Amino acid sequence: MSKINIAVLVSGGGTNLQALIDHIENGYIDGKIEVVISSKEDAYALKRAKKHGIEGIYIGKNNYYSLKERNLKILEILEEKQIDLIVLAGYMSILDEKLVKRYKNRIMNIHPSLIPSFCGKGFYGKKVHQAVIDYGVKLTGATVHFVDEGTDTGPVILQKSVDVKDDDTVEDLAKRVLAIEHEILPMAVKLFAEGKLKVTGRKVRIGGF
Numbered sequence: 001m002s003k004i005n006i007a008v009l010v011s012g013g014g015t016n017l018q019a020l021i022d023h024i025e026n027g028y029i030d031g032k033i034e035v036v037i038s039s040k041e042d043a044y045a046l047k048r049a050k051k052h053g054i055e056g057i058y059i060g061k062n063n064y065y066s067l068k069e070r071n072l073k074i075l076e077i078l079e080e081k082q083i084d085l086i087v088l089a090g091y092m093s094i095l096d097e098k099l100v101k102r103y104k105n106r107i108m109n110i111h112p113s114l115i116p117s118f119c120g121k122g123f124y125g126k127k128v129h130q131a132v133i134d135y136g137v138k139l140t141g142a143t144v145h146f147v148d149e150g151t152d153t154g155p156v157i158l159q160k161s162v163d164v165k166d167d168d169t170v171e172d173l174a175k176r177v178l179a180i181e182h183e184i185l186p187m188a189v190k191l192f193a194e195g196k197l198k199v200t201g202r203k204v205r206i207g208g209f
């Protein structure tokens with residue numbers, strides 16, 4: 001397989017973006033990040049992209065007023081750059097149905113819990129970890145999944161768990177979960193780049209094929 005073209009969509013600090021950049025630069029992932037698109041103008045992720053010579057584009061409420069316009073612009077960029085895989089790495093905006101359908105099984109998201117627990121509408125950022133602590137579960141973790149038309153409902157690619165300790169704060173948990181996000185997101189992208197993910201219905205099989 002030839003090197004895949006990747007677009008990473010972000011809204012925040014971009015530590016997951018950094019994990020991908022690092023794993024491309026050290027040869028673990030056979031791919032190229034063609035573009036980083038941010039829904040926030042001041043996202044630190046855009047600075048990370050710049051530092052590594054990757055084009056960063058802001059598409060948000062200040063330059064494209066409606067969600068429809070923003071999605072159209074994103075689609076235009078994806079097509080122009082012949083993107084094979086879109087990675088949502090802390091992207092806090094919405095991709096419309098048309099875009100999701102066009103890139104079926106070619107959009108990945110990282111979520112900081114073990115889906116289907118603590119996911120869906122309203123479960124983002126620290127709220128996820130707060131809910132985990134409030135519920136009193138003993139295990140949480142991270143999930144990489146393909147994106148479908150729902151919120152955190154697409155086929156699961158990889159998951160890894162971490163223990164929830166009695167005295168964990170939201171910050172403790174967020175830190176421990178983020179560390180495993182940085183392992184499983186690059187791993188999922190690597191598998192995709194090597195053609196090792198096969199989706200049948202809800203099931204993602206990993207293999208040589």
Ligand code: GRF
Nearest residue numbers: 012013014015016090110112
């Ligand atoms: C991560 O916790 C990710 O799971 C969630 O948003 C956060 C993004 O962190 N979707 P970063 O911007 O990659 O540091």
